[in-house]
Amino acid sequence: MTGLPREDVPAYRVWALPGIPEVRAGDDLVKVIASAAGAEGLPGLADGDVLLVTSKIVSKAEGRIVRAADREAAIDAEAVRVVARRGTLRIVENRQGLVMAAAGVDASNTEAGTVLLLPEDPDASARALRAGIEDALGVEVGVVITDTFGRPWRSGLTDVAIGAAGVRVLDDLRGGLDTHGNPLNVTTVATADELAAAGDLVKGKTAGLPVAVVRGLPHVVGDDGTGARALVRAPADDMFRLGTSEAVREAMTQRRTIREFTDDPVDPGAVRRAVAAAITAPAPHHTTPWRFVLLESESSRTRLLDAMRDAWISDLRGDGFSERSIAKRVRRGDVLRNAPYLVVPCLVMDGSHTYPDERRNAAEREMFVVAAGAAVQNFLVALAGERLGSAWVSSTMFCADVVRSVLDLPAGWSPMGAVAVGRASGAARERPARSASSFVEVR
Structure with missing residues:
Protein backbone atom coordinates (compact mmCIF):
# COMPACT_ATOMS: atom_id res chain seq x y z
CA MET A 1 0.00 0.00 0.00
CA ILE A 65 10.47 48.84 -1.91
CA VAL A 66 9.92 52.55 -1.46
CA ARG A 67 10.50 54.99 1.36
CA ALA A 68 7.13 56.08 2.67
CA ALA A 69 6.56 57.47 6.12
CA ASP A 70 2.87 57.63 5.24
CA ARG A 71 1.42 54.37 3.86
CA GLU A 72 -1.75 56.24 2.86
CA ALA A 73 0.26 58.41 0.47
CA ALA A 74 1.75 55.29 -1.12
CA ILE A 75 -1.74 53.86 -1.56
CA ASP A 76 -2.84 57.11 -3.20
CA ALA A 77 0.04 56.82 -5.66
CA GLU A 78 -0.83 53.24 -6.60
CA ALA A 79 -4.62 53.67 -6.78
CA VAL A 80 -6.50 54.82 -9.86
CA ARG A 81 -10.02 54.49 -8.44
CA VAL A 82 -11.59 54.10 -5.01
CA VAL A 83 -14.21 51.36 -5.19
CA ALA A 84 -15.27 51.31 -1.53
CA ARG A 85 -14.19 52.88 1.71
CA ARG A 86 -15.00 52.31 5.35
CA GLY A 87 -13.01 54.40 7.79
CA THR A 88 -9.34 54.07 6.88
CA LEU A 89 -9.89 50.86 4.91
CA ARG A 90 -10.01 51.40 1.16
CA ILE A 91 -10.78 48.95 -1.61
CA VAL A 92 -9.25 50.42 -4.74
CA GLU A 93 -8.39 49.61 -8.32
CA ASN A 94 -4.63 49.84 -8.62
CA ARG A 95 -2.42 50.58 -11.60
CA GLN A 96 -2.24 46.86 -12.46
CA GLY A 97 -6.04 46.80 -12.80
CA LEU A 98 -6.51 44.73 -9.63
CA VAL A 99 -9.33 45.62 -7.24
CA MET A 100 -8.05 44.99 -3.75
CA ALA A 101 -7.50 46.44 -0.30
CA ALA A 102 -4.91 49.22 0.01
CA ALA A 103 -3.78 48.81 -3.64
CA GLY A 104 -1.58 45.92 -2.48
CA VAL A 105 0.72 48.29 -0.58
CA ASP A 106 2.25 46.24 2.25
CA ALA A 107 4.02 47.65 5.31
CA SER A 108 4.74 44.22 6.89
CA ASN A 109 7.99 42.25 6.54
CA THR A 110 9.83 45.31 5.33
CA GLU A 111 12.09 47.81 7.06
CA ALA A 112 10.54 50.56 9.17
CA GLY A 113 9.77 53.62 7.07
CA THR A 114 9.36 51.58 3.89
CA VAL A 115 6.47 49.89 2.12
CA LEU A 116 6.38 47.13 -0.44
CA LEU A 117 4.53 47.61 -3.73
CA ASP A 238 -18.65 44.19 -14.12
CA MET A 239 -22.09 44.49 -12.52
CA PHE A 240 -20.58 46.07 -9.41
CA ARG A 241 -17.92 48.33 -10.92
CA LEU A 242 -19.56 51.39 -9.44
CA GLY A 243 -22.27 49.70 -7.45
CA THR A 244 -24.16 52.97 -7.65
CA SER A 245 -27.69 51.68 -7.64
CA GLU A 246 -27.07 48.96 -5.08
CA ALA A 247 -24.95 51.14 -2.79
CA VAL A 248 -27.33 54.07 -2.83
CA ARG A 249 -30.36 51.87 -2.20
CA GLU A 250 -28.59 50.13 0.66
CA ALA A 251 -27.43 53.38 2.24
CA MET A 252 -30.89 54.92 1.93
CA THR A 253 -32.46 51.81 3.42
CA GLN A 254 -30.02 51.85 6.33
CA ARG A 255 -30.43 55.57 7.01
CA ARG A 256 -32.41 56.20 10.17
CA THR A 257 -32.89 59.10 12.54
CA ILE A 258 -30.63 58.13 15.42
CA ARG A 259 -31.28 59.80 18.77
CA GLU A 260 -28.85 57.95 21.03
CA PHE A 261 -25.15 57.75 20.33
CA THR A 262 -22.08 56.08 21.80
CA ASP A 263 -19.13 58.13 23.02
CA ASP A 264 -16.97 56.89 20.15
CA PRO A 265 -15.28 59.76 18.32
CA VAL A 266 -16.38 60.49 14.77
CA ASP A 267 -13.79 60.34 12.00
CA PRO A 268 -13.64 63.89 10.55
CA GLY A 269 -12.57 62.40 7.24
CA ALA A 270 -15.82 60.44 7.02
CA VAL A 271 -17.82 63.63 7.55
CA ARG A 272 -15.84 65.43 4.87
CA ARG A 273 -16.47 62.58 2.46
CA ALA A 274 -20.18 62.93 3.23
CA VAL A 275 -19.94 66.66 2.50
CA ALA A 276 -18.32 65.81 -0.84
CA ALA A 277 -21.40 63.71 -1.63
CA ALA A 278 -23.72 66.46 -0.39
CA ILE A 279 -22.41 69.09 -2.79
CA THR A 280 -23.29 66.99 -5.81
CA ALA A 281 -26.94 67.97 -5.23
CA PRO A 282 -28.73 69.94 -7.96
CA ALA A 283 -29.04 73.68 -7.48
CA PRO A 284 -30.65 76.57 -9.39
CA HIS A 285 -28.71 78.81 -11.79
CA HIS A 286 -25.52 76.71 -11.57
CA THR A 287 -25.01 77.97 -8.01
CA THR A 288 -23.50 76.24 -4.98
CA PRO A 289 -25.93 77.31 -2.24
CA TRP A 290 -24.63 75.03 0.52
CA ARG A 291 -22.15 75.47 3.34
CA PHE A 292 -21.47 72.95 6.11
CA VAL A 293 -20.21 74.16 9.48
CA LEU A 294 -18.46 71.30 11.28
CA LEU A 295 -18.44 71.52 15.07
CA GLU A 296 -15.55 69.22 15.90
CA SER A 297 -14.69 70.49 19.37
CA GLU A 298 -16.81 69.88 22.45
CA SER A 299 -16.45 73.53 23.46
CA SER A 300 -17.92 74.79 20.18
CA ARG A 301 -20.86 72.38 20.46
CA THR A 302 -21.54 73.31 24.08
CA ARG A 303 -21.32 77.03 23.38
CA LEU A 304 -23.80 76.81 20.51
CA LEU A 305 -26.27 74.52 22.29
CA ASP A 306 -26.25 76.59 25.46
CA ALA A 307 -26.99 79.76 23.50
CA MET A 308 -29.74 78.01 21.52
CA ARG A 309 -31.30 76.64 24.71
CA ASP A 310 -31.39 80.10 26.29
CA ALA A 311 -32.99 81.59 23.18
CA TRP A 312 -35.53 78.79 22.99
CA ILE A 313 -36.51 79.17 26.65
CA SER A 314 -36.91 82.92 26.18
CA ASP A 315 -39.18 82.37 23.15
CA LEU A 316 -41.29 79.77 24.94
CA ARG A 317 -41.76 82.00 27.96
CA GLY A 318 -42.79 84.81 25.65
CA ASP A 319 -45.37 82.48 24.14
CA GLY A 320 -46.83 81.80 27.60
CA PHE A 321 -45.71 78.18 28.12
CA SER A 322 -45.40 76.89 31.66
CA GLU A 323 -41.97 76.09 33.10
CA ARG A 324 -42.85 72.39 33.13
CA SER A 325 -43.84 72.50 29.46
CA ILE A 326 -40.71 74.46 28.63
CA ALA A 327 -38.49 71.89 30.38
CA LYS A 328 -40.16 69.09 28.44
CA ARG A 329 -39.59 70.84 25.11
CA VAL A 330 -36.00 71.73 25.92
CA ARG A 331 -35.24 68.07 26.62
CA ARG A 332 -36.00 67.35 22.98
CA GLY A 333 -32.72 69.03 22.17
CA ASP A 334 -30.77 66.34 24.03
CA VAL A 335 -30.23 64.48 20.78
CA LEU A 336 -27.89 67.30 19.73
CA ARG A 337 -26.23 67.62 23.11
CA ASN A 338 -25.51 63.90 23.37
CA ALA A 339 -23.98 63.57 19.91
CA PRO A 340 -20.18 63.54 19.66
CA TYR A 341 -20.25 65.61 16.47
CA LEU A 342 -22.52 68.32 15.09
CA VAL A 343 -22.90 69.78 11.64
CA VAL A 344 -24.85 72.93 10.83
CA PRO A 345 -25.79 73.02 7.13
CA CYS A 346 -26.39 76.53 5.88
CA LEU A 347 -28.14 78.01 2.87
CA VAL A 348 -26.52 80.87 0.96
CA MET A 349 -28.41 82.78 -1.71
CA ASP A 350 -25.37 83.84 -3.74
CA GLY A 351 -26.32 83.80 -7.40
CA SER A 352 -30.05 84.07 -6.78
CA HIS A 353 -32.16 86.34 -8.96
CA THR A 354 -34.11 89.34 -7.70
CA TYR A 355 -37.47 90.22 -9.25
CA PRO A 356 -39.82 93.19 -8.80
CA ASP A 357 -42.58 90.67 -8.05
CA GLU A 358 -42.41 89.38 -4.44
CA ARG A 359 -44.23 86.21 -5.45
CA ARG A 360 -41.38 85.34 -7.79
CA ASN A 361 -38.81 86.28 -5.15
CA ALA A 362 -40.52 83.88 -2.73
CA ALA A 363 -40.43 81.13 -5.36
CA GLU A 364 -36.74 81.90 -5.97
CA ARG A 365 -35.94 81.33 -2.31
CA GLU A 366 -38.00 78.14 -2.27
CA MET A 367 -35.86 76.80 -5.11
CA PHE A 368 -32.72 77.41 -3.07
CA VAL A 369 -34.26 75.87 0.04
CA VAL A 370 -35.13 72.75 -1.96
CA ALA A 371 -31.52 72.58 -3.19
CA ALA A 372 -30.31 72.84 0.40
CA GLY A 373 -32.63 69.99 1.39
CA ALA A 374 -31.29 67.86 -1.46
CA ALA A 375 -27.73 68.46 -0.23
CA VAL A 376 -28.63 67.51 3.34
CA GLN A 377 -30.33 64.34 2.07
CA ASN A 378 -27.15 63.42 0.18
CA PHE A 379 -25.19 64.17 3.34
CA LEU A 380 -27.34 61.91 5.54
CA VAL A 381 -27.24 59.03 3.07
CA ALA A 382 -23.47 59.34 2.71
CA LEU A 383 -23.11 59.25 6.50
CA ALA A 384 -25.14 56.05 6.55
CA GLY A 385 -22.73 54.64 3.96
CA GLU A 386 -19.93 55.45 6.40
CA ARG A 387 -21.86 53.52 9.11
CA LEU A 388 -22.57 56.75 10.99
CA GLY A 389 -25.95 57.53 12.47
CA SER A 390 -27.50 60.97 12.21
CA ALA A 391 -30.46 63.09 13.20
CA TRP A 392 -31.45 66.24 11.31
CA VAL A 393 -33.01 68.60 13.84
CA SER A 394 -34.60 71.90 12.79
CA SER A 395 -33.82 73.86 15.95
CA THR A 396 -31.20 76.23 14.48
CA MET A 397 -33.82 77.60 12.09
CA PHE A 398 -35.72 79.09 15.04
CA CYS A 399 -32.75 81.10 16.32
CA ALA A 400 -30.75 81.86 13.20
CA ASP A 401 -29.32 85.10 14.57
CA VAL A 402 -28.03 83.35 17.68
CA VAL A 403 -26.39 80.62 15.58
CA ARG A 404 -24.74 83.15 13.28
CA SER A 405 -23.46 85.11 16.27
CA VAL A 406 -22.05 82.16 18.20
CA LEU A 407 -20.44 80.57 15.14
CA ASP A 408 -19.35 83.91 13.65
CA LEU A 409 -21.11 83.23 10.35
CA PRO A 410 -21.77 85.77 7.59
CA ALA A 411 -25.12 87.54 7.75
CA GLY A 412 -26.29 85.89 4.53
CA TRP A 413 -25.90 82.33 5.81
CA SER A 414 -29.18 80.72 6.88
CA PRO A 415 -28.80 77.72 9.23
CA MET A 416 -30.95 74.86 7.97
CA GLY A 417 -31.18 72.88 11.18
CA ALA A 418 -28.39 70.89 12.80
CA VAL A 419 -27.26 67.34 12.13
CA ALA A 420 -26.21 65.18 15.06
CA VAL A 421 -23.62 62.60 13.97
CA GLY A 422 -22.22 59.56 15.76
CA ARG A 423 -22.27 55.82 16.20
CA ALA A 424 -25.70 54.50 17.09
CA SER A 425 -25.78 53.15 20.64
CA GLY A 426 -28.14 50.37 19.64
CA ALA A 427 -30.07 48.88 16.79
CA ALA A 428 -32.25 51.35 14.94
CA ARG A 429 -35.98 50.94 15.10
CA GLU A 430 -37.53 49.11 12.22
CA ARG A 431 -39.05 51.53 9.77
CA PRO A 432 -42.79 50.98 9.30
CA ALA A 433 -43.55 49.28 6.02
CA ARG A 434 -44.48 51.75 3.32
CA SER A 435 -45.79 51.05 -0.11
CA ALA A 436 -44.42 53.35 -2.78
CA SER A 437 -47.79 53.22 -4.53
CA SER A 438 -49.31 55.11 -1.57
CA PHE A 439 -47.17 58.10 -2.43
CA VAL A 440 -47.69 58.10 -6.19
CA GLU A 441 -50.31 59.81 -8.33
CA VAL A 442 -50.34 59.14 -12.05
CA ARG A 443 -51.92 61.56 -14.50
Missing part, protein backbone atom coordinates in the same frame (compact mmCIF):
# COMPACT_ATOMS: atom_id res chain seq x y z
CA THR A 2 1.47 3.33 -1.01
CA GLY A 3 -1.18 5.58 0.50
CA LEU A 4 -1.72 7.16 -2.93
CA PRO A 5 -4.80 6.74 -5.15
CA ARG A 6 -4.75 4.57 -8.28
CA GLU A 7 -3.33 6.16 -11.40
CA ASP A 8 -6.78 6.38 -12.96
CA VAL A 9 -8.07 8.51 -10.05
CA PRO A 10 -7.59 12.29 -10.55
CA ALA A 11 -5.09 13.61 -7.99
CA TYR A 12 -2.26 16.08 -7.58
CA ARG A 13 0.49 16.86 -5.08
CA VAL A 14 1.48 20.22 -3.66
CA TRP A 15 4.47 21.01 -1.48
CA ALA A 16 6.31 24.09 -0.27
CA LEU A 17 9.97 24.74 -1.01
CA PRO A 18 11.93 25.19 2.23
CA GLY A 19 15.27 26.94 2.47
CA ILE A 20 14.48 30.13 0.57
CA PRO A 21 16.44 32.95 2.25
CA GLU A 22 15.34 36.54 2.78
CA VAL A 23 15.10 38.04 -0.69
CA ARG A 24 16.66 41.45 -1.33
CA ALA A 25 16.61 43.90 -4.20
CA GLY A 26 18.60 42.59 -7.14
CA ASP A 27 18.56 38.93 -6.08
CA ASP A 28 18.23 36.37 -8.89
CA LEU A 29 14.96 34.62 -8.08
CA VAL A 30 15.59 31.92 -10.67
CA LYS A 31 18.77 30.83 -8.88
CA VAL A 32 17.09 31.10 -5.48
CA ILE A 33 14.12 28.93 -6.52
CA ALA A 34 16.17 26.43 -8.56
CA SER A 35 18.52 25.91 -5.61
CA ALA A 36 15.63 25.36 -3.18
CA ALA A 37 13.86 22.97 -5.56
CA GLY A 38 17.00 20.85 -5.95
CA ALA A 39 17.60 20.44 -2.22
CA GLU A 40 18.19 16.92 -0.92
CA GLY A 41 15.01 15.05 -0.13
CA LEU A 42 12.84 17.04 -2.54
CA PRO A 43 11.62 15.67 -5.87
CA GLY A 44 13.03 18.58 -7.90
CA LEU A 45 11.15 20.25 -10.73
CA ALA A 46 9.73 18.42 -13.75
CA ASP A 47 7.88 19.23 -16.94
CA GLY A 48 4.24 20.08 -16.20
CA ASP A 49 4.86 21.36 -12.67
CA VAL A 50 3.41 24.69 -11.60
CA LEU A 51 5.43 27.09 -9.44
CA LEU A 52 3.36 29.23 -7.09
CA VAL A 53 5.41 32.26 -6.05
CA THR A 54 4.32 34.80 -3.44
CA SER A 55 4.35 38.29 -4.94
CA LYS A 56 6.25 39.70 -1.97
CA ILE A 57 9.54 38.02 -2.91
CA VAL A 58 9.08 39.05 -6.53
CA SER A 59 8.56 42.65 -5.45
CA LYS A 60 11.63 42.55 -3.21
CA ALA A 61 13.84 41.10 -5.94
CA GLU A 62 12.59 43.76 -8.36
CA GLY A 63 13.31 46.55 -5.89
CA ARG A 64 9.68 47.54 -5.40
CA LEU A 118 3.24 44.88 -6.02
CA PRO A 119 5.36 43.95 -9.03
CA GLU A 120 5.10 46.56 -11.77
CA ASP A 121 3.91 43.93 -14.27
CA PRO A 122 3.16 40.59 -12.57
CA ASP A 123 2.59 38.75 -15.85
CA ALA A 124 5.98 39.91 -17.18
CA SER A 125 7.59 38.83 -13.91
CA ALA A 126 5.99 35.38 -14.31
CA ARG A 127 7.22 35.08 -17.90
CA ALA A 128 10.77 35.96 -16.83
CA LEU A 129 10.72 33.35 -14.05
CA ARG A 130 9.37 30.68 -16.37
CA ALA A 131 11.97 31.35 -19.04
CA GLY A 132 14.74 31.45 -16.42
CA ILE A 133 13.74 28.09 -14.91
CA GLU A 134 13.65 26.51 -18.36
CA ASP A 135 17.12 27.84 -19.15
CA ALA A 136 18.53 26.82 -15.76
CA LEU A 137 16.95 23.38 -15.32
CA GLY A 138 15.72 22.41 -18.78
CA VAL A 139 12.13 21.88 -17.61
CA GLU A 140 8.91 23.49 -18.82
CA VAL A 141 6.84 24.67 -15.88
CA GLY A 142 3.98 27.04 -15.36
CA VAL A 143 4.41 30.01 -13.05
CA VAL A 144 1.71 31.73 -10.98
CA ILE A 145 2.50 34.82 -8.91
CA THR A 146 0.10 35.05 -5.99
CA ASP A 147 -1.16 37.63 -3.56
CA THR A 148 -3.67 37.59 -0.72
CA PHE A 149 -7.15 38.97 -1.35
CA GLY A 150 -10.36 39.39 0.57
CA ARG A 151 -13.53 38.67 -1.37
CA PRO A 152 -16.91 40.41 -1.52
CA TRP A 153 -19.62 38.61 0.44
CA ARG A 154 -17.12 36.12 1.90
CA SER A 155 -15.20 36.24 5.17
CA GLY A 156 -11.52 35.43 5.29
CA LEU A 157 -8.58 35.77 2.93
CA THR A 158 -7.21 33.53 0.21
CA ASP A 159 -4.42 33.64 -2.34
CA VAL A 160 -5.26 34.47 -5.94
CA ALA A 161 -3.21 34.79 -9.12
CA ILE A 162 -2.01 38.28 -10.01
CA GLY A 163 0.56 37.11 -12.58
CA ALA A 164 0.89 33.96 -14.67
CA ALA A 165 2.90 32.44 -17.48
CA GLY A 166 2.56 29.05 -19.16
CA VAL A 167 -0.66 28.36 -17.26
CA ARG A 168 -4.21 28.15 -18.54
CA VAL A 169 -5.58 30.80 -16.20
CA LEU A 170 -9.21 30.31 -17.23
CA ASP A 171 -10.93 27.08 -18.22
CA ASP A 172 -13.90 28.07 -20.34
CA LEU A 173 -16.51 25.32 -20.20
CA ARG A 174 -19.24 27.27 -21.93
CA GLY A 175 -20.82 25.40 -24.77
CA GLY A 176 -20.24 22.02 -23.16
CA LEU A 177 -22.66 19.77 -21.32
CA ASP A 178 -22.85 18.75 -17.68
CA THR A 179 -23.21 15.11 -16.57
CA HIS A 180 -26.97 15.33 -17.12
CA GLY A 181 -26.65 16.71 -20.62
CA ASN A 182 -27.57 20.27 -19.65
CA PRO A 183 -25.73 23.00 -21.56
CA LEU A 184 -23.12 25.03 -19.67
CA ASN A 185 -23.76 28.68 -20.48
CA VAL A 186 -21.78 30.66 -17.92
CA THR A 187 -19.20 28.31 -16.39
CA THR A 188 -15.63 29.59 -16.66
CA VAL A 189 -13.26 28.19 -14.04
CA ALA A 190 -10.54 30.46 -12.61
CA THR A 191 -7.87 27.74 -12.74
CA ALA A 192 -4.97 30.03 -11.81
CA ASP A 193 -6.80 31.22 -8.70
CA GLU A 194 -7.52 27.64 -7.69
CA LEU A 195 -3.82 26.81 -8.04
CA ALA A 196 -2.88 29.87 -5.97
CA ALA A 197 -5.26 28.86 -3.17
CA ALA A 198 -3.94 25.27 -3.20
CA GLY A 199 -0.39 26.53 -2.79
CA ASP A 200 -1.37 28.79 0.08
CA LEU A 201 -2.44 25.74 2.09
CA VAL A 202 1.21 24.64 2.32
CA LYS A 203 2.92 28.04 2.14
CA GLY A 204 0.86 29.59 4.91
CA LYS A 205 0.87 33.27 5.86
CA THR A 206 3.56 33.18 8.54
CA ALA A 207 5.61 30.04 7.82
CA GLY A 208 8.30 31.77 5.75
CA LEU A 209 7.63 29.49 2.76
CA PRO A 210 7.01 31.82 -0.19
CA VAL A 211 7.12 29.22 -3.00
CA ALA A 212 5.13 26.03 -3.59
CA VAL A 213 5.03 23.42 -6.35
CA VAL A 214 1.99 21.66 -7.77
CA ARG A 215 2.52 18.38 -9.61
CA GLY A 216 0.00 16.18 -11.36
CA LEU A 217 -1.92 18.75 -13.39
CA PRO A 218 0.09 18.91 -16.64
CA HIS A 219 -3.05 19.75 -18.61
CA VAL A 220 -3.05 23.27 -17.13
CA VAL A 221 0.52 23.97 -18.30
CA GLY A 222 1.34 25.18 -21.79
CA ASP A 223 2.01 28.22 -23.91
CA ASP A 224 -0.93 30.34 -22.80
CA GLY A 225 -0.07 33.95 -23.50
CA THR A 226 -3.02 35.58 -21.76
CA GLY A 227 -1.49 35.85 -18.29
CA ALA A 228 -3.40 36.60 -15.10
CA ARG A 229 -4.62 39.86 -16.60
CA ALA A 230 -7.36 37.74 -18.21
CA LEU A 231 -8.80 37.18 -14.71
CA VAL A 232 -9.62 40.87 -14.32
CA ARG A 233 -13.23 41.36 -15.32
CA ALA A 234 -13.76 43.89 -18.12
CA PRO A 235 -15.54 47.06 -16.96
CA ALA A 236 -18.42 46.44 -19.37
CA ASP A 237 -19.06 43.05 -17.73
